[in-house]
Amino acid sequence: MLHLILEKLQRKHQLSVLKKNPNTNVGSIKVGINNHFILSEELEKVAIGSSVNFRNYIHILVEKKAKLTIGNGVFMNNFCSVNCLDSISIGENTLFGENVKLYDHNHSYNAAPEFNVSKSDFSTAPIKIGKNCWLGSNVTILKGVSIGDNCIIGAGCTVFKDVPSNTKVFNQQHLISKSVL
Template identity: 85%
Template sequence: MEKNAKLTIGDGVFMNNFCSVNCLDSISIGENTLFGENVKLYDHNHLYTAVPEFKVSNSDFSTAPIKIGKNCWLGSNVTVLKGVSIGDNCIIGAGCTIFKDIPSNTKVINQQQLILNSVS
């Protein structure tokens, strides 16, 4: 957490094993929100340049706040990226990467396909 960063966690928040909160700007988590295992919150990205050559900074960042409402459930292996607001009473399914705002009373499902092919 950076010196001027602000992390706010409401009453009754539960974080399961291996959750990670990476706060350089501002992250707020509403009351009675549940995190499954391995949930990750990042309110920043590494800055990079492409010209004259591609370079990723290890110490400079762009930031934007994260706000997670009350009474939410983030399933295992959910990642929330900078600048996202998740409304109240939301369910975020396991394995989702949240990169845009989610309105209140919404269920988000990661709809992956499993493609099975014979090895012979």
């Protein structure tokens, strides 16, 4: 019984994190347990539509001057992570399988004269995911990627280049379909 009370308090707290930032606009959403929302006080904008469902252990980070838009009817399954330092847009009615990861940034690095990876400097580029997409379990979307409407990204794919609308992707190989998926 105590764990149910604690889960309810944790849900309320995470919803308040989303709603108390002056640059957020949050519609009707459902949140599961142990979600973690980290929003910079200096973020540009967070807009989350209606009928959005975040299952359990969702992690959303929106940093200073970054913008996150999540359309109506989006569903994120357990253990999804959205890491926004620039801009991420997710179209309406998009479905995420478990453990989907979005990164609109990479660590900066130097190759010469000596190889060095920065812990705190990043290169960024926006991510745009169209409407009515399905990203299977363990998909990773990297910076600068645009995915068109009505796409299926197969489980385990790492997407590092654009995907046109009405496309199925399995291990970054395109199988184009003009019919409804």
